[in-house]
Amino acid sequence: MPSRRQTYPKFAVVGHPNKGKSSIVSALALDDTVKISDVPGTTTKQRSFPLSVDGKILYELLDTPGFQRARQVLAWLEKHDVSADKRHEVVQAFINTHKDDAKFNDEIELLTPIMEGAGIIYVVDGSKPYGEEYEAEMEILRWTGQPSMALINHIDESDYSQEWKRALGQYFKMVRTFNPMATDVSQHISILESMAQLKEEWIAPVKQSIKLFEAYHEQMLRQSAEAIAKLVSESLSDVETLTLGDAEAQDVDKKALKEKYKEKLRFLENKTQKQIEKIWNHAHMEKEQALLTFDGIDLFSEEAASVFGLTRKELLITGATSGAVAGAGVDLLLLGHTLFIGGAIGAVVGGVGAYLGFNELSEVKVLGQKLGKRYLQIGPMENRNFPYILLGRAIFHAYHIATRSHALRDVEELSMDNIFKDKWLNEDLRKSLEKYHKMFRSGDEVNVEYMEGYRDLIAGVLEKLIV
Amino acid sequence: MKFKTYLDLYQLLEVDNSTKAQRRAFGLSHVLLKNKPLEQLMAWVKENKQKLKTPLLSDIFTSYLYGISFTLIIVGFVVGFFSGVTLLNYNGHAPVNVIYFMAMVIVLPLLTMTLTLFSMIKAHQSRSVLIHLSPSYWMEKIVALLPRKIQENLENLKLNPLLANWIVIKRSQSIALFFSLGLLVSLLLMVATKDIAFAWSTTLHISPEAFHSFLNTLAFPWRSWFPSAVPSLELIEQSQYFRLGDGLSEKMISHASKLGEWWKFLAFATLFYAIILRFFMLLLATLGWQIAVKKSLFSLEGVSMLLRDMNEPIISTHAQEEELTDTTSKEGVLQTINTLDASYDVAQGWAMSEEQLHVLNDAMGVITPLVYDVGGTNSLEEDAEIIHKSHGEVLLYVKAWEPPTMDYLEVLVKQVDRVIIVPVGTEEQGYKADEKMIQIWIKKLAQIESNKVWLKKRSSGKKAAKETDHAES
Ligand SMILES: Nc1nc2c(ncn2[C@@H]2O[C@H](COP(=O)(O)OP(=O)(O)OP(=O)(O)O)[C@@H](O)[C@H]2O)c(=O)[nH]1
Ligand SMILES: [Mg+2]
Numbered sequence: 001m002p003s004r005r006q007t008y009p010k011f012a013v014v015g016h017p018n019k020g021k022s023s024i025v026s027a028l029a030l031d032d033t034v035k036i037s038d039v040p041g042t043t044t045k046q047r048s049f050p051l052s053v054d055g056k057i058l059y060e061l062l063d064t065p066g067f068q069r070a071r072q073v074l075a076w077l078e079k080h081d082v083s084a085d086k087r088h089e090v091v092q093a094f095i096n097t098h099k100d101d102a103k104f105n106d107e108i109e110l111l112t113p114i115m116e117g118a119g120i121i122y123v124v125d126g127s128k129p130y131g132e133e134y135e136a137e138m139e140i141l142r143w144t145g146q147p148s149m150a151l152i153n154h155i156d157e158s159d160y161s162q163e164w165k166r167a168l169g170q171y172f173k174m175v176r177t178f179n180p181m182a183t184d185v186s187q188h189i190s191i192l193e194s195m196a197q198l199k200e201e202w203i204a205p206v207k208q209s210i211k212l213f214e215a216y217h218e219q220m221l222r223q224s225a226e227a228i229a230k231l232v233s234e235s236l237s238d239v240e241t242l243t244l245g246d247a248e249a250q251d252v253d254k255k256a257l258k259e260k261y262k263e264k265l266r267f268l269e270n271k272t273q274k275q276i277e278k279i280w281n282h283a284h285m286e287k288e289q290a291l292l293t294f295d296g297i298d299l300f301s302e303e304a305a306s307v308f309g310l311t312r313k314e315l316l317i318t319g320a321t322s323g324a325v326a327g328a329g330v331d332l333l334l335l336g337h338t339l340f341i342g343g344a345i346g347a348v349v350g351g352v353g354a355y356l357g358f359n360e361l362s363e364v365k366v367l368g369q370k371l372g373k374r375y376l377q378i379g380p381m382e383n384r385n386f387p388y389i390l391l392g393r394a395i396f397h398a399y400h401i402a403t404r405s406h407a408l409r410d411v412e413e414l415s416m417d418n419i420f421k422d423k424w425l426n427e428d429l430r431k432s433l434e435k436y437h438k439m440f441r442s443g444d445e446v447n448v449e450y451m452e453g454y455r456d457l458i459a460g461v462l463e464k465l466i467v
Numbered sequence: 468m469k470f471k472t473y474l475d476l477y478q479l480l481e482v483d484n485s486t487k488a489q490r491r492a493f494g495l496s497h498v499l500l501k502n503k504p505l506e507q508l509m510a511w512v513k514e515n516k517q518k519l520k521t522p523l524l525s526d527i528f529t530s531y532l533y534g535i536s537f538t539l540i541i542v543g544f545v546v547g548f549f550s551g552v553t554l555l556n557y558n559g560h561a562p563v564n565v566i567y568f569m570a571m572v573i574v575l576p577l578l579t580m581t582l583t584l585f586s587m588i589k590a591h592q593s594r595s596v597l598i599h600l601s602p603s604y605w606m607e608k609i610v611a612l613l614p615r616k617i618q619e620n621l622e623n624l625k626l627n628p629l630l631a632n633w634i635v636i637k638r639s640q641s642i643a644l645f646f647s648l649g650l651l652v653s654l655l656l657m658v659a660t661k662d663i664a665f666a667w668s669t670t671l672h673i674s675p676e677a678f679h680s681f682l683n684t685l686a687f688p689w690r691s692w693f694p695s696a697v698p699s700l701e702l703i704e705q706s707q708y709f710r711l712g713d714g715l716s717e718k719m720i721s722h723a724s725k726l727g728e729w730w731k732f733l734a735f736a737t738l739f740y741a742i743i744l745r746f747f748m749l750l751l752a753t754l755g756w757q758i759a760v761k762k763s764l765f766s767l768e769g770v771s772m773l774l775r776d777m778n779e780p781i782i783s784t785h786a787q788e789e790e791l792t793d794t795t796s797k798e799g800v801l802q803t804i805n806t807l808d809a810s811y812d813v814a815q816g817w818a819m820s821e822e823q824l825h826v827l828n829d830a831m832g833v834i835t836p837l838v839y840d841v842g843g844t845n846s847l848e849e850d851a852e853i854i855h856k857s858h859g860e861v862l863l864y865v866k867a868w869e870p871p872t873m874d875y876l877e878v879l880v881k882q883v884d885r886v887i888i889v890p891v892g893t894e895e896q897g898y899k900a901d902e903k904m905i906q907i908w909i910k911k912l913a914q915i916e917s918n919k920v921w922l923k924k925r926s927s928g929k930k931a932a933k934e935t936d937h938a939e940s
Contacts, residue, residue, distance in 0.1 A: 016869070016870070017870045018870045018907070028784075029784045029785050029786065030784045030785060031784065031785035031786055033785065033786065033789070033790060034786070034790065035790055038903070038906075038907050039907060039910050039911060040870030040907070040911055041870070041911070045790075045791060047786055047790060048786060048787065049784065049785060049786050050783070050784075050787065051782075051783070051784050052781075052782070052783050053780045053781070053782050053783075054491060054495065054780050054781055055781070066870070068874070069874045071842075071846075071847055071874075072847060072874060075846065075847045103874075125868070128866075128868040128869070128893070129866075129893055131818050131843070131866065131869065132818055132843040132844045133817075133818040133842055133843050133844075133869070135844060158893075158895070212782060213782075213784075215780075215782065216782040216784070219779060219782065223775075226771070281784075281785060444591055444628075445591045445627055445628055445629040445763075445766070446766070447591070447762055447765075447766060448762065448765040448766050448771070451766075
């Protein structure tokens with residue numbers, strides 16, 4: 001049976017209670033469902049986190065409960081002292097004897113996978129002093145005879161890693177530092193590389209896992225870019241209507257329609273944020289609440305415009321403003337409407353006011369008979385700044401989600417910074433983006449290749465920001 | 468690639484609830500179609516079609532579309548035929564002016580074909596500058612003819628403007644083709660059944676020579692094969708007709724038998740300009756339609772996701788099963804004190820040296836006759852002995868940052884009257900424990916539910932207030 005199960009490497013993350021084992025597993029497995037809390041003994045059962053591709057497992061990570069009665073276990077083992085080559089049999093004997101002893105539940109849970117061949121990843125908190133009480137645990141792990149490494153996690157600011165390294169060096173051939181709260185791809189991969197070194201047979205499968213992991217990251221990046229591209233194209237081409245009946249269009253109707261339009265765009269933004277959180281495996285937590293909040297800055301607020309939007313000068317350089325007036329003129333010429341075209345009959349009633357620092361989002365038009373009814377229509381988006389605001393916010397959100405550790409359990413309040421825009425948007429990119437925005441605005445059919453072009457632009461931005 | 472597949476796919480995606488894993492399984496089980504997205508989609512539609520309720524939207528829509536097209540084609544043919552009959556109507560007095568017929572079979576087709584080409588180029592646009600020429604404008608009119616239920620269906624479908632445009636472009640070409648066929652048939656019938664005197668007449672000053680060379684140019688496609696189908700200069704001169712002459716000129720009557728010769732030219736002009744060219748337009752429209760259907764297929768909502776799910780390996784890193792929620796978590800009560808008394812019976816330190824314990828006693832301002840270090844590297848026997856020696860009220864110093872290990876405490880409380888647990892910070896912190904750490908201890912110790920266990924809360928308190936804390940765990 002063991003030979004059948006040992007086709008792929010397994011790694012058991014073990015250690016003292018409350019030292020961040022689950023946090024590390026959560027970060028390495030990109031899984032935000034793992035129970036993490038500051039109460040020791042949160043994890044009570046071992047839990048498996050396999051890395052698989054199309055169902056084929058490449059390696060398996062195991063979260064385990066912390067040692068509770070290490071000294072008692074060690075005492076039992078020492079009572080049955082044997083020569084070094086037989087020690088692992090004693091550990092197995094301990095497991096067999098105490099299988100049903102509730103007192104040793106945690107030790108059994110954590111020792112079982114190790115005895116089944118898992119490599120040991122021993123986690124300690126390097127922000128607290130080393131203590132001799134850890135020796136019993138490390139000694140037990142040594143008795144198992146399994147390859148092992150130590151990970152120093154820093155739960156707090158203070159640093160005792162030097163004394164930890166000296167002590168851990170006595171028991172583990174490899175000692176590494178890892179911060180589960182701020183993991184990035186390179187840190188992740190470097191830990192995997194260390195894990196590969198534990199046993200010769202594991203090098204190949206773990207190397208393969210690293211490749212796969214990179215591919216996975218690439219997948220998530222591309223999917224995010226796709227979702228954002230869709231958000232922008234959908235939002236810019238969105239058209240909302242309001243049936244009027246026989247009465248003349250009142251200001252309230254126009255206001256209601258404008259609100260409906262904004263609500264729709266907010267909804268689309270929100271939907272995309274949720275999608276992106278799901279793509280990056282951040283969807284489990286806080287289902288109701290937003291994982292990241294925009295500091296309460298509304299999509300249509302002046303702040304959003306000033307943080308994410310272009311300046312008047314940038315708009316001019318990009319060539320986004322030219323043609324804005326001509327656009328309205330053309331609409332007036334189009335005295336016709338159709339179900340599919342959404343052309344215009346009637347007069348342009350919306351004013352060009354100061355909005356978002358520039359002009360209106362879009363004009364409200366009174367359209368003629370559609371199945372005998374008059375209706376108001378707004379959209380597609382005419383505001384030239386809006387795409388940049390929307391895109392800026394989406395990229396900002398995606399960037400934070402993509403770099404957010406899965407071990408974090410609190411809602412993150414994003415602080416706005418004005419320089420974020422400069423991190424991803426330059427003049428060339430702006431010009432390339434504008435071409436697409438113009439097309440989305442036209443309401444014309446945007447073919448798949450075009451969408452792919454836009455997606456690739458966004459993917460490039462994300463890649464630069466994230467990797 | 469059929470339009471039906473498009474509609475089926477549209478409808479399938481509306482109701483489809485297959486999981487990523489199922490879609491990937493489909494992709495893996497159809498390896499031959501890998502990198503052929505169109506074929507993958509068609510295979511997927513084929514495999515899943517039975518999930519749809521009948522009658523299929525595609526069946527309803529295409530049958531209506533065919534019905535409408537067929538009707539319009541027949542109407543086109545009939546209108547063409549009668550237009551021909553009207554134009555060629557020869558009452559025996561005034562000759563039939565070929566200019567009208569030429570306008571109908573050459574100018575009109577060329578003009579409409581130019582417009583058609585224009586709308587083909589602009590077919591991807593939803594807004595056309597010339598809105599009434601926009602095919603989708605007419606598409607709407609056609610849809611308005613459909614039964615209400617199908618209209619609703621179509622509104623949901625949001626028939627992509629590209630497709631709507633191409634539907635109309637293609638259908639209008641077939642209608643125009645049949646209209647032209649109607650004209651040709653009427654011409655041939657009229658010629659066969661009547662003796663028509665053709666003439667040409669215009670207000671413009673056009674010499675017969677100029678007219679001849681113009682017609683010669685028009686006849687370029689067939690003039691080398693059928694020279695007789697190009698009117699000779701002689702015929703043109705003979706058949707010029709002036710209204711002022713009141714009736715037919717002598718000259719014309721004398722050549723009456725020759726005037727009928729025009730029919731060959733008219734027939735070839737119809738055949739080439741109105742029928743062959745139109746036929747090519749129809750082919751072009753069919754091609755454009757095919758491409759449009761294919762393109763629209765990929766821009767259907769959900770298609771790119773479907774293809775991605777089929778073709779991208781499913782990489783998973785997270786746990787496969789849900790974490791069991793701990794049912795043993797209970798709300799406990801823990802007794803705490805804020806200030807220590809002046810003396811206790813025993814002081815014990817968990818994994819601390821005796822030296823440290825004396826320092827701690829001094830720092831806390833307490834005196835204890837007995838001081839023991841427990842835990843750490845002590846053997847269990849040594850600890851058992853210390854527990855045995857302990858009695859009364861025990862002060863137990865613990866490292867605040869190390870989580871409580873229960874086994875020692877469990878034994879200790881059995882032996883003594885009261886255990887006051889004092890979490891202490893590191894030497895660097897001046898042995899002051901973080902508030903956060905103390906909270907963790909409270910949560911954990913509350914689970915013991917022993918009235919002998921107390922926790923010293925604040926590092927410095929003014930009065931020895933005894934209180935009871937509620938803590939959740
Ligand atoms: N700031 C910070 N906090 C951390 C870090 N690692 C862990 N924590 C916190 O430490 C606490 C314990 O983390 P867990 O991951 O639950 O620890 P554990 O070892 O799995 O604990 P048990 O399952 O109880 O044995 C949680 O409150 C974490 O948020 C870190 O690197 N930085
Ligand atoms: Mg845990």
